[in-house]
Amino acid sequence: MHICEFQNMIRRIYWHKDEARGVEKNFIHLVEEVGELGRAIIDGDPASIKSELADTLAWLATVANVLQVDLEEAALSKYCNICPKCGSSPCKCP
Numbered sequence: 001m002h003i004c005e006f007q008n009m010i011r012r013i014y015w016h017k018d019e020a021r022g023v024e025k026n027f028i029h030l031v032e033e034v035g036e037l038g039r040a041i042i043d044g045d046p047a048s049i050k051s052e053l054a055d056t057l058a059w060l061a062t063v064a065n066v067l068q069v070d071l072e073e074a075a076l077s078k079y080c081n082i083c084p085k086c087g088s089s090p091c092k093c094p
């Protein structure tokens with residue numbers, strides 16, 4: 001599955017709610033999920049880490065949907081096989 005396919009799947013499932021909620025509230029949900037991911041990492045619970053990573057990705061897709069940003073295009077235009085700062089792979093940044 002491509003990133004765009006995942007983003008489109010999230011749009012199919014949640015667009016009616018995400019659009020009504022608006023970008024700021026969706027962004028707050030994203031930040032909350034990042035916090036929950038941090039807690040799962042601190043707790044060292046592999047199942048929770050996996051679940052929170054999925055939630056974080058889903059809310060990131062939601063924020064991109066509401067902002068009408070193609071997440072795959074954005075990601076690959078910046079991170080296309082090389083580090084965007086040093087232009088190398090692997091990265092040689094200090």
Ligand SMILES: [Zn+2]
Pocket residue numbers: 083084085086087088091092093
């Ligand atoms: Zn680099």
